[in-house]
Amino acid sequence: MHFDTRCSDCHALEKDVVFAGPSLFGLRARMSLAEIKTAISRPNETIATGFEDGTLVLVDGRLISGNITVEEDHYLYSSADKNESFTKVEVEVYSPAISGMPEGLLEDLGKHEIDDLHYFLVNLKGE
Ligand code: HEC
CATH class of the missing domain: 2.30.30.100 (SH3 type barrels.)
Known part of the structure; x- marks a missing residue:
């Protein structure tokens, strides 16, 4: 899974655990799929609270x-x-502010791999 190789250094999935980036626990409750896609493809467009x-x-x-x-x-x-x-x-x-999250993280992935990653992210468990 691409999350483990590309994202997990900076993002925990457990609640309130902050690495270089915010925890993605319960992501779906605070971001729509469209917002999640933008956060990944254009990290500088919106900066997560506390990371600006x-x-x-x-x-x-x-x-x-x-x-x-x-x-x-x-x-x-x-x-x-x-x-x-x-x-x-x-x-x-x-x-x-400049996002601490690099641009172009998904550049070399195919459409299916990117869809898989989005699917994974919108289904992260939360409260
Ligand atoms: C080098 C560290 C780093 C890597 C690698 C990284 N991120 Fe980030 N990410 C950050 C930082 C820092 C922020 C907070 C600043 C911002 O919102 O751009 C962030 C923000 C986010 C947000 C917005 C969260 C919110 O609460 O607004 C999402 C979604 C996200 N990252 C997903 C990913 C995914 C998916 C990957 C792997 C493809 C990834 N990140 C890889 C550092 C990273």
């Missing part, structure tokens, strides 16, 4: 990297223990 690492280079030279969201007139950095906000004039460069 962006980077800010501040005018004062500091580098902030982590969960950064862009609000109307400021950037918001949030981590488990604090939230920090930076106005646009304080920020020199903002680089949005």
Whole structure:
């Protein structure tokens, strides 16, 4: 099964187990098949919650990297223990999140193999 060779290094199937990527436990309950397909073929289109690492280079030279969201007139950095906000004039460069999941994972698979993988994913057990 292709999941074991290509995906399981980064994704656990057990609940709340996080490797480089989120657990895929109960995937079907939170994503449609179409969303799952996009997550695999274009990882950068949507980034899973908690994995959206962006980077800010501040005018004062500091580098902030982590969960950064862009609000109307400021950037918001949030981590488990604090939230920090930076106005646009304080920020020199903002680089949005890039998915930690590589592109082109299924490029060399045939249609049947890809269908098998999708079938496997939508049928993952959940609660
Ligand atoms: C090198 C590590 C890596 C590999 C290999 C990898 N992924 Fe990912 N995957 C990630 C990361 C990191 C995320 C979270 C960022 C994002 O959403 O793009 C993610 C997100 C996802 C999501 C979205 C989950 C959600 O809750 O939004 C799905 C579905 C997924 N991967 C499936 C797969 C499948 C299927 C494979 C094998 C074909 C695979 N991944 C291989 C790292 C990986």
